[in-house]
Amino acid sequence: MSAIGNVLWLLLGGFFMGLGWWLAxxxxxxxxxxxxxxxxxxxxxxxAFLPFGKEAISRQALTGQEDIGTGGLGLLGNIVWFIFAGLWLALGHVGSALVCFITIIGIPFGIQHLKLAGLALxxxxxxxxxxxxxxxxRQQSAEAVVAGLRSGR
Known part of the structure; x- marks a missing residue:
């Protein structure tokens, strides 16, 4: 199912947003x-070229450890990014999402554009x-939190 979604995504505008990311x-x-x-x-x-079947996740949630990108320097980097490129890429994805939302078939593609807009910020x-x-x-992280709550930490 992901393959079909990715092919339709490329044909319905995902290709251009992928090029936008590469241009940035x-x-x-x-x-x-x-x-x-x-x-x-x-x-x-x-x-952005092939988003179906994949997902963006925080490295801290994935590894369970903070690194340079998930701490204070990452926040500073995201602020710089937002000012110079993030806002513009996010607006491109929001505009693409609005176009996709015109048809019922385009709704899943519009939702994917909105996820990418959030990532662009x-x-x-x-x-x-x-x-x-x-x-x-996420499951392992949730289990670790539950285990910590049960042990009284």
Whole structure:
């Protein structure tokens, strides 16, 4: 089912938003300072080309550990990103979502665009994994929280 969704996604506008992410990545690489953001743009751009069957998840939720992108520096990076590129990519996804919402068939694609718009606002500290991996990570995190509550921590 993911394959069919991805093919329809490419035909119904996902291709152009993926190119938008890659263009933002190229601009970031040209600035030299933006290389970390550029790398993220290419990863998320690949996700924007074929989003069905995959999901963005916090690296902290995935690994159970905080890293440079999920802490204070990640927040600062997301603020810089939002100002220079995130807002514009998010607006592109919201506009694409509105076009998709015109038809009933386009509703799942519009929802996917809105998920990507949210990711466009703050991508630092996120990673792209399959839906199964994301679900397993959330399940393990929930089990750890329950175990901590039961032990009185």
């Amino acid at each position: 990545g190229l601009v970031a690489f040209v600035t030299i300072v933006g290389i970390p953001w550029g790398k993220a743009c290419f990863v998320i751009g690949q996700f 703050a991508p630092i500290g996120q990673t792209i994994v399959t839906k199964e991996v994301a679900q397993a990570a």
